[in-house]
Amino acid sequence: DTEVTQTPKHLVMGMTNKKSLKCEQHMGHRAMYWYKQKAKKPPELMFVYSYEKLSINESVPSRFSPECPNSSLLNLHLHALQPEDSALYLCASRGPRDPSNEQFFGPGTRLTVL
Amino acid sequence: QKEVEQNSGPLSVPEGAIASLNCTYSDRGSQSFFWYRQYSGKSPELIMSIYSNGDKEDGRFTAQLNKASQYVSLLIRDSQPSDSATYLCAVKVTGGGNKLTFGTGTQLKVEL
Numbered sequence: 001d002t003e004v005t006q007t008p009k010h011l012v013m014g015m016t017n018k019k020s021l022k023c024e025q026h027m028g029h030r031a032m033y034w035y036k037q038k039a040k041k042p043p044e045l046m047f048v049y050s051y052e053k054l055s056i057n058e059s060v061p062s063r064f065s066p067e068c069p070n071s072s073l074l075n076l077h078l079h080a081l082q083p084e085d086s087a088l089y090l091c092a093s094r095g096p097r098d099p100s101n102e103q104f105f106g107p108g109t110r111l112t113v114l
Numbered sequence: 115q116k117e118v119e120q121n122s123g124p125l126s127v128p129e130g131a132i133a134s135l136n137c138t139y140s141d142r143g144s145q146s147f148f149w150y151r152q153y154s155g156k157s158p159e160l161i162m163s164i165y166s167n168g169d170k171e172d173g174r175f176t177a178q179l180n181k182a183s184q185y186v187s188l189l190i191r192d193s194q195p196s197d198s199a200t201y202l203c204a205v206k207v208t209g210g211g212n213k214l215t216f217g218t219g220t221q222l223k224v225e226l
Contacts, residue, residue: 031212045214
């Protein structure tokens with residue numbers, strides 16, 4: 001089963017709000033990713049967790065705060081966002097180390113910042 | 115120079131034809147290559163991965179890799195209107211820490 005789930009599907013928030021995006025996978029994968037995707041652009045990597053530790057932060061502003069409570073869960077905490085942060089936020093998980101290193105995406109959270 | 119390049123399209127093919135999508139990459143040490151299909155408003159869906167030179171077939175899809183020429187392609191046989199989507203090429207580059215570098219995607223339109 002190659003399923004990654006994300007909640008909520010849609011989120012509208014004001015610039016002063018605090019909200020969280022959630023991601024879950026039950027494939028036993030030990031690497032999980034957050035991406036941001038704007039319309040007609042490819043996914044843009046934000047964070048990578050490997051074995052529940054943050055391994056890559058692509059110089060993301062501190063108003064985005066990732067958290068990996070356990071190997072199956074990944075959160076993205078949002079605070080004081082800007083309208084330009086409106087995008088599709090994608091979570092992905094990666095299979096075991098082998099030549100393929102396939103990444104599987106969740107359905108995404110469509111975020112609108114007012 | 116972009117690391118992963120794709121023609122943005124749109125690529126229009128008639129129903130039943132073969133659609134050929136191409137991708138070139140700049141890092142000779144790249145190890146693994148992926149094709150994702152993305153419908154408008156949806157998330158990317160992995161359809162093929164390839165890491166050895168040659169062809170890899172899965173149903174109507176064939177991925178082709180030529181590391182010497184640094185290109186990877188995706189052939190879709192018997193194209194259907196449901197194949198109309200954006201196809202993203204992604205490459206795992208050397209020393210990239212398990213990051214994928216994506217191309218900008220090719221929009222495919224299969225016409226009735």
